Amino acid sequence: MTEPFETITVDTDRVACDGGGGPLGHPKIYLNLGAEGRVECPYCSRTYKLREGAKPQEHAH
Numbered sequence: 001m002t003e004p005f006e007t008i009t010v011d012t013d014r015v016a017c018d019g020g021g022g023p024l025g026h027p028k029i030y031l032n033l034g035a036e037g038r039v040e041c042p043y044c045s046r047t048y049k050l051r052e053g054a055k056p057q058e059h060a061h
Helices: none
Strands: 007-010 014-017 029-032 038-040 047-050
Touching: none
Parallel strands: 007 047
Antiparallel strands: 014 029, 038 047
16 A cells, blocks of 8 residues: 655745655755645655645745
């Protein structure tokens, strides 16, 4: 039986993911959680979701 992919609750709407496995991970990528407050890593399928009550930061362009 395989375990479900990891879900990580975060306080910011931008996260960096490297797979967490050191040399067994993947290249570090940066992900934006978007309007729905969640994003799945395309490499390792970890899901990041914004903590309830956390407010996404406004980013200057």
